[in-house]
Amino acid sequence: xxxxxxxxxxxxxxxxxxxxxxxxxxxxxxxxxxxxxxxxxxxxxxxxxxxxxxxxxxxxxxxxxxxxxxxxxxxxxxxxxxxxxxxxxxxxxxxxxxxxxxxxxxxxxxxxxxxxxxxxxxxxxxxxxxxxxxxxxxxxxxxxxxxxxxxxxxxxxxxxxxxxxxxxxxxxxxxxxxxxxxxxxxxxxxxxxxxxxxxxxxxxxxxxxxxxxxxxxxxxxxxxxxxxxxxxxxxxxxxxxxxxxxxxxxxxxxxxxxxxxxxxxxxxxxxxxxxxxxxxxxxxxxxxxxxxxxxxxxxxxxxxxxxxxxxxxxxxxxxxxxxxxxxxxxxxxxxxxxxxxxxxxxxxxxxxxxxxxxxxxxxxxxxxxxxxxxxxxxxxxxxxxxxxxxxxxxxxxxxxxxxxxxxxxxxxxxxxxxxxxxxxxxxxxxxxxxxxxxxxxxxxxxxxxxxxxxxxxxxxxxxxxxxxxxxxxxxxxxxxxxxxxxxxxxxxxxxxxxxxxxxxxxxxxxxxxxxxxxxxxxxxxxxxxxxxxxxxxxxxxxxxxxxxxxxxxxxxxxxxxxxxxxxxxxxxxxxxxxxxxxxxxxxxxxxxxxxxxxxxxxxxxxxxxxxxxxxxxxxxxxxx
Numbered sequence: 305x306x307x308x309x310x311x312x313x314x315x316x317x318x319x320x321x322x323x324x325x326x327x328x329x330x331x332x333x334x335x336x337x338x339x340x341x342x343x344x345x346x347x348x349x350x351x352x353x354x355x356x357x358x359x360x361x362x363x364x365x366x367x368x369x370x371x372x373x374x375x376x377x378x379x380x381x382x383x384x385x386x387x388x389x390x391x392x393x394x395x396x397x398x399x400x401x402x403x404x405x406x407x408x409x410x411x412x413x414x415x416x417x418x419x420x421x422x423x424x425x426x427x428x429x430x431x432x433x434x435x436x437x438x439x440x441x442x443x444x445x446x447x448x449x450x451x452x453x454x455x456x457x458x459x460x461x462x463x464x465x466x467x468x469x470x471x472x473x474x475x476x477x478x479x480x481x482x483x484x485x486x487x488x489x490x491x492x493x494x495x496x497x498x499x500x501x502x503x504x505x506x507x508x509x510x511x512x513x514x515x516x517x518x519x520x521x522x523x524x525x526x527x528x529x530x531x532x533x534x535x536x537x538x539x540x541x542x543x544x545x546x547x548x549x550x551x552x553x554x555x556x557x558x559x560x561x562x563x564x565x566x567x568x569x570x571x572x573x574x575x576x577x578x579x580x581x582x583x584x585x586x587x588x589x590x591x592x593x594x595x596x597x598x599x600x601x602x603x604x605x606x607x608x609x610x611x612x613x614x615x616x617x618x619x620x621x622x623x624x625x626x627x628x629x630x631x632x633x634x635x636x637x638x639x640x641x642x643x644x645x646x647x648x649x650x651x652x653x654x655x656x657x658x659x660x661x662x663x664x665x666x667x668x669x670x671x672x673x674x675x676x677x678x679x680x681x682x683x684x685x686x687x688x689x690x691x692x693x694x695x696x697x698x699x700x701x702x703x704x705x706x707x708x709x710x711x712x713x714x715x716x717x718x719x720x721x722x723x724x725x726x727x728x729x730x731x732x733x734x735x736x737x738x739x740x741x742x743x744x745x746x747x748x749x750x751x752x753x754x755x756x757x758x759x760x761x762x763x764x765x766x767x768x769x770x771x772x773x774x775x776x777x778x779x780x781x782x783x784x785x786x787x788x789x790x791x792x793x794x795x796x797x798x799x800x801x802x803x804x805x806x807x808x809x810x811x812x813x814x815x816x817x818x819x820x821x822x823x824x825x826x827x828x829x830x831x832x833x834x835x836x837x838x839x840x841x842x843x844x845x846x847x848x849x850x851x852x853x854x855x856x857x858x859x860x861x862x863x864x865x866x867x868x869x870x871x872x873x874x875x876x877x878x879x880x881x882x883x884x885x886x887x888x889x890x891x892x893x894x895x896x897x898x899x900x901x902x903x904x905x906x907x908x909x910x911x912x913x914x915x916x917x918x919x920x921x922x923x924x925x926x927x928x
Contacts (some may be wrong), residue, residue, distance in 0.1 A: 327662060328352065328368065330581055330900045331884040334388060334397050336433070337564030338414035338533075339426025342577035343433060344368060344904070345397060345412050347386050347885075350377035356477060356511035357431045359567060359574050360594045360644055362455045362669075364477060364511070369580060369667050370658040374453030376509065378410060378435055381445040381496065390557075390886055393545075394537035395564050396530070397886070406442025408499060410435065415508075415529040416536040425540045426568040431511040432521075434530050439499035446499055450509075451492035452479055456655050456669070463489045468520035480518025482508040482526065506530075547610055549921035554880060557887045558910035559611030562604050565907050567644040571619030572596040573604045574644060576891070576903035582664035583849040583892055583902050590664050592671045593903040595650055597641040598624065599725070600907050602684035607914040609691050617692040621699055624685065625706035638685075638713060640678045641671070650674040676723040677732065682714040683741025683748075687807065690748035693755060701757075708758040711749030715768035718742035724791075725800050726837055734792040736780040737800035743772040744807050773809070787820040790838055797828045798838040799855035802862045806915075812865035821862050830895045833878055835859050850892035850901050853879055857912025864916070864923040872920050880913060889913065 333344040333352070341361070344353035352367040352375050366373030380403045388399040396413040415432040416425055437446060452461055454475035461474025465486070470493055472479035484505055487493035499505065506526035510518040521529070540563065545556045565574050576593035583589035601624075605617055627646035628638055639648055652670035660667045689707055699707075718739060721732035746769040753759045779792035780801075790798035801820060805812035812821065829835050834851035835858070856879045864872035882900070883889050889909035891902030 330661070330890055330902075330904050331888075333368070333884075333888075333904065334390075334412075334886045335395065335561065335564060335577065335888060335905055336397060336412055336414045337395050337426075337577070338416050338429035338431075339564065339566055339568040340429045340431070341414065342564065343412075343414060344578070345399075347388065347399070348377070349379040349386075349399060349401070349410050350375050351412075351433070351435075353578060354433065355577075355594070356479075358644065359577055362475075363457070364452050364454050364479065366453065366456055366658075368578070369660055370457060372453065373457030373658060374451055376433075376435075376448075376450045376452070378437065378446065378448045378507070380408065381447040388886060391534060392538075393541040393556075393560075394534050395560055396534050396537065400440075401444070403442075403444055406444040406499075406501065407440050408444040408446070409438045409440060411438070411530065413530055413533045416533045418529065418532050421536055421539040422543045423540075424568075425536050425563070429568070430529075432529060433509040434526055434533070435507045435509075436527065436530055437499065437505045439501050439503045441501055443501070444499050446495075446497050446505075448487075448495040449492055450481060450487065450494075452477075456667075457658060460491070463487075463493050465489055465493075466520070468522075471518065473514075476514050478512050478514050478516050478518060480510045480512070480520060482506075482510070482519075482521040484523055544608075545611065547918075549917065550924070551876075551880070551917045554883075554887065555611050555914050555917050558913050559608060561888065561905055561910050562608055562611065562907060562914075565604070565905075567596075570645055571623045572642070572644040572646075573601040573620070573907065575600045575908070576906050578903045579669060580664070580667040581661055581890070581901070581903045584664070585662050585894070585901070586664055588664075588666065589849060590660060590666065590668055591673075591903070592652070592668050593906075595641050595643055595671060595674075598638065598681040599640070599678070599684045600911075602681075602688040603911050604907055605688040606684075606691050607911040610918045611914045617688075617695045618698050621689065621695075621707070622703050625703040628706065629702070637677060637717060638681055638710060639674060640676060640681050641674050648674065673727050676727060677720070678724065678727065679714070679717055679720065679722045679738040680725050680735075680741035682710050683744030683807070685710055686714075686745045686748040686752070690751055693752060697755065704756045707752070708749070708756045708761065711745050711758070711765055712761065714742040714745035714749075715765055718768065718772055733790075733794075734779070735800075736776060736788060736791060737798070737803065739772055739776055739780070739792075740801075740804060740807065740809055743769055743776070743809060746772070747808070776809075781816060785823065787823040788816065796839050797824060799824060799828060799835050799852070799858060800837075802855070802858040805862055805865050806858065806919075812862055813867055818866055821859070821866055824859060825863075829859075832895075832898075833875055834893055834895070850894045852892055853882065853889055853906070853909040854891075854912040857909075857916040861912075861916040861919040864919045867923070867927075869920060869923045869927060872916075872923070876916050876920060879916075 336343040354365040355361040367375040384401045399410045417428045459475040469483040470481040579592035580590040652672040654666040658667040724735035782789045788801040790796040835855035860875040888905040890900035890904045891906040
């Protein structure tokens, strides 16, 4: 996701400054979530990313972007091996560390709240990170280091030992670390202790506003929070997850990941819980994804229809209508993204004190793409509304009017150029995908006209839909490329045209579309079959990028729709093999090393997994 047009240059440290970079592989991390914020935990038991109290807040623990940006590690003091998993039907992580002398498990969770169940998961999250060590065999020496660095590492806070743990003051945060073992405090707080089989030690880190007094939790209270968090996630799964097709465990897990990226108080859905994990190691394609793109959030709801039956859809559409609301007569096109509370201004700035992951500067906070025009958002929003139409009767009149106005905007603006789905930094173009999604907006608006009390608009919407179809067929096909292409009059291949059959614009086995699928498969993939977003072109940015997992899942879905189910299944299996050991996907795969790149975990990649699994399942059922 790009920022606003303008000069982009590599950022280097000042002369004479020694740069120490973070080198932990992105795939080494696991996600925790309380549906208000998220944490990333490494295989070695270090929390290296945590923003409190919400997704878009400044980080308190941020070592993934620089070694001086804070961490909290708990691990064996001796040599160990590690295995980990999520507890069944939860986002609670269990890591097992085996040493020559014994074995200990570390259970990590962001507490969801003592009484939150089902639809209310995370509603009153206490902003509490839970870490519980259990020695299951032998004797294990444990070492811990707690080094909070609020404000993305700018603040070295005051650490004060108190009864029951530590208190941390500095910046806009007051933190309380509940601990049954003493810490030695200097520039960080460190602890060393030995555990024997059957023993358990529980820690809890709580955030309160500056000046507040965090609770020092007892061992029993911490364990109760952990038990309730497990129960909360399982109650959500019981209400929402009923998919029973192929790869159902992967689909259900992706559904939980997408739910974990939801900001429960408003229904907003973030694209990813991190900022500035790069699309190229050492490059400048580093963006802040901790916001709600209309496109990503709408596609998430669409995927959750398969993976998790999203009863919370009503909250999202109401939030979207409120965020985009304008006074009567004040005409303004739909903004492409908002803050998680509906904030329109997401002004971007750089953090020059952070070296970035593996030296990938700059580290950015905010995202100037909020100022771009991207006409495709109309289609994604109304497509999600159509998929979830059984929830629309519960919507209030202003929200229904907003959705009808979205279709009106598509009819009025489809002829205009824009930045496109890939948020190009060059000049606006007539991107085919944007035209396609305006067609989708009108197609779905027509299907929803009665529910939206908009039957009087049917003639105008019908006429505009027909005009868009004619324009795409006339201007979107390139004889030279032998395919539908990126923009009107262009010969550049672009994976986004795979959405044409997925969205129902054309049958996947229609001659032009079949040729397009084959051309993308032959000319827009790496040797492993992973799909690039588009052919090498001047997109206004230096450097290169890897293959996009979302585009790879699109190709698998399009092949399934075209009847090439075996090849679709093979490509799907190839794509899901990129997931890490706990089933998480980043945005991209480096074509040389196969390493994950980009913000992590990435909602769009998990959306692609869910939709491709569903399409292959449907194609296999139709063939039986």
